[in-house]
Amino acid sequence: MVSRRTSLTVTAALLASTAGALDNGLAITPQMGWDNWNSFGCEVSETLLLQTAQLIVDYGLKDLGYHYVILDDCWSLGRNASNNNSLIADPAKFPRGMAAVADDLHALGLGFGMYSDAGKYTCGGYAGSLGYETVDANTFASWGVDYLKYDNCFNEGQAGNQLISYTRYATMSKALNATGRPILYSLCNWGEDYPWNWGSTIANSWRISGDVYDSWDRPDSRCPCDGPDAWNCGLPGFHCSVTNIMNKASFITSKAQPGAWNDLDMLEVGNGAMTDAEYVAHFSLWAAVKSPLILGNDLRVISPADLSILSNAAVIAVNQDPSGSSAARRWIYTTDETDVNGRAAIQMWSGNLESTTGGEQNDMVVLLINGNNARTVMNATLADIFIDNGPAGTAPQVKMPWEVRDLWANRMSNDEAQAIISSSSATANTTTGYNATTVGAGGRYNATRTSYAEGLARKNSLLLGNIETTVQPSGTLTATVDPHGAAMFRLRAVSTGTAKRDEL
Ligand SMILES: *[C@@H]1O[C@H](CO)[C@@H](O)[C@H](O)[C@H]1NC(C)=O
Ligand SMILES: *[C@@H]1O[C@H](CO)[C@@H](O)[C@H](O)[C@H]1NC(C)=O
Ligand SMILES: *[C@@H]1O[C@H](CO)[C@@H](O)[C@H](O)[C@H]1NC(C)=O
Ligand SMILES: *[C@@H]1O[C@H](CO)[C@@H](O)[C@H](O)[C@H]1NC(C)=O
Ligand SMILES: *[C@@H]1O[C@H](CO)[C@@H](O)[C@H](O)[C@H]1NC(C)=O
Ligand SMILES: *[C@@H]1O[C@H](CO)[C@@H](O)[C@H](O)[C@H]1NC(C)=O
Ligand SMILES: *[C@@H]1O[C@H](CO)[C@@H](O)[C@H](O)[C@H]1NC(C)=O
Numbered sequence: 001m002v003s004r005r006t007s008l009t010v011t012a013a014l015l016a017s018t019a020g021a022l023d024n025g026l027a028i029t030p031q032m033g034w035d036n037w038n039s040f041g042c043e044v045s046e047t048l049l050l051q052t053a054q055l056i057v058d059y060g061l062k063d064l065g066y067h068y069v070i071l072d073d074c075w076s077l078g079r080n081a082s083n084n085n086s087l088i089a090d091p092a093k094f095p096r097g098m099a100a101v102a103d104d105l106h107a108l109g110l111g112f113g114m115y116s117d118a119g120k121y122t123c124g125g126y127a128g129s130l131g132y133e134t135v136d137a138n139t140f141a142s143w144g145v146d147y148l149k150y151d152n153c154f155n156e157g158q159a160g161n162q163l164i165s166y167t168r169y170a171t172m173s174k175a176l177n178a179t180g181r182p183i184l185y186s187l188c189n190w191g192e193d194y195p196w197n198w199g200s201t202i203a204n205s206w207r208i209s210g211d212v213y214d215s216w217d218r219p220d221s222r223c224p225c226d227g228p229d230a231w232n233c234g235l236p237g238f239h240c241s242v243t244n245i246m247n248k249a250s251f252i253t254s255k256a257q258p259g260a261w262n263d264l265d266m267l268e269v270g271n272g273a274m275t276d277a278e279y280v281a282h283f284s285l286w287a288a289v290k291s292p293l294i295l296g297n298d299l300r301v302i303s304p305a306d307l308s309i310l311s312n313a314a315v316i317a318v319n320q321d322p323s324g325s326s327a328a329r330r331w332i333y334t335t336d337e338t339d340v341n342g343r344a345a346i347q348m349w350s351g352n353l354e355s356t357t358g359g360e361q362n363d364m365v366v367l368l369i370n371g372n373n374a375r376t377v378m379n380a381t382l383a384d385i386f387i388d389n390g391p392a393g394t395a396p397q398v399k400m401p402w403e404v405r406d407l408w409a410n411r412m413s414n415d416e417a418q419a420i421i422s423s424s425s426a427t428a429n430t431t432t433g434y435n436a437t438t439v440g441a442g443g444r445y446n447a448t449r450t451s452y453a454e455g456l457a458r459k460n461s462l463l464l465g466n467i468e469t470t471v472q473p474s475g476t477l478t479a480t481v482d483p484h485g486a487a488m489f490r491l492r493a494v495s496t497g498t499a500k501r502d503e504l
Helices: 004-017 044-060 098-109 133-143 164-178 197-200 242-249 275-289 302-312 313-319 415-421 452-457
Strands: 031-034 068-071 076-080 086-089 109-117 147-151 184-187 204-209 261-263 292-295 326-333 346-355 363-370 377-382 402-404 465-470 476-481 486-493
Touching: 031 109, 031 275, 044 098, 068 147, 086 133, 098 109, 098 133, 109 133, 109 184, 109 313, 147 164, 164 184, 164 197, 197 204, 197 402, 204 242, 204 363, 242 275, 242 476, 275 292, 275 302, 275 346, 275 486, 302 415, 313 476, 346 377, 363 476, 476 486
Parallel strands: 031 068, 031 292, 068 109, 109 147, 147 184, 184 204, 204 261
Antiparallel strands: 076 086, 326 346, 346 363, 363 486, 377 476, 402 465, 402 486
């Protein structure tokens, strides 16, 4: 039996050395940021990046941890034969060049993300980096790039087994390292050739599926392998629903570790085609499995409701938890008899979090996801929540009482979110920023000032959520969950009387 003490020791060792992970010191917790692809595709420009960067600052998103502004495909004009075949930024889109963009982002305290492709062409048909890894890595470093998303189109058949894919992606990893500049390496080969088996030694994250799109569960033939048993997907595709990707993630949660993460793809929150409950569930799941949290919406037109989802510090704190261990799916089953393909199933995920009680018992995240079209009362037993600590209810944690904290209870109101949006003078005014004094009596969490690790250690109430109830020994946690929605809780060991009071 693997005792809790053993697993804590292993986690501590991983944190100390990030053993088995790429040794560039980055993404010790999952990276956060914004990428233009989901809402803008090829419509990229300096103006878009800098305007969005200012909004990330104004809306307090930077201070919640969203750090990288990532330029996706379609930015180049090809290679310059008189300059070592280095890539040229399209002057119509980037009139001052990329280094100027990097400088401006850095001045705002943000990082600059770049895109290229481990193939002859990028997916949009622009020059790819295959065979040009060294010159491109040097170019990116000279521009001041902090992050590379590295795609998989037109790879000239250099795929089909793990070693071939590994070797192709390792070439860029080595080239980035040789520049001497720490550049977060985000590998994007859509889960082809099982990157979760080899990605951690060369990259900070790896995509696990074809491209996400703005749908909760719509099946689409272009993203095959739908349903809870489809793990071995030879054709990644695109137009993958949240449910499709959630199922694929469920098999490989153990692969996530500090410095090396399963990437479930960029967020669709705010792009308009899902319900509020669906966006809440999407964000909650991505956070709990330690996916990178990369915004994918147009911040110039963000709604208050969407800003409040993306700003939920109690949920982000689960994603950024120092223990760096993914939640895992404990069960999934269908309660709707009309659901023939199992898509509308209900499921429960749970996972270890760092202790915030000061005691030796770690906290636990519990995520209940309702795929039904009707509101559903869902029940999770302590025996199932703590199944990794002992099968069939034998875990010592099952015999303890647990404080249940609702991580969505403190979601900010639409009025408060609207005040934040208005105070930035929306798109153009860069002289006024978000005024923390005027918005929100309760205040917002500021991770620039106090890291999530420190805030958790200090039991900051904005991170711990609201106490809902207590689950008694051998008890069951129950929640009424909206259709296609989620309930998300932090369980904390009930204090035995002598522990210090929480910071308010
Ligand atoms: C390059 O790799 C070495 C060995 O893993 C590591 O110590 C170093 O920090 C890396 N440098 C960068 C810039 O990533
Ligand atoms: C190509 O490189 C040469 C030599 O460095 C430089 O003079 C020229 O401006 C570059 N062309 C473009 C389009 O960047
Ligand atoms: C091309 O690369 C070589 C070797 O790194 C370097 O010596 C040379 O200055 C580069 N040429 C240009 C035009 O940057
Ligand atoms: C959860 O428990 C309640 C109360 O026992 C029950 O009414 C409900 O049907 C259960 N939910 C499911 C999905 O089984
Ligand atoms: C930006 O806001 C400031 C302060 O409210 C105001 O003085 C200024 O005129 C605004 N600028 C624009 C371009 O709206
Ligand atoms: C923020 O708002 C408060 C209250 O209206 C005001 O006193 C303060 O000067 C504002 N701060 C900034 C930086 O605008
Ligand atoms: C967050 O904290 C940093 C560092 O103390 C500070 O510069 C920044 O203004 C704070 N942000 C907000 C929105 O108060």
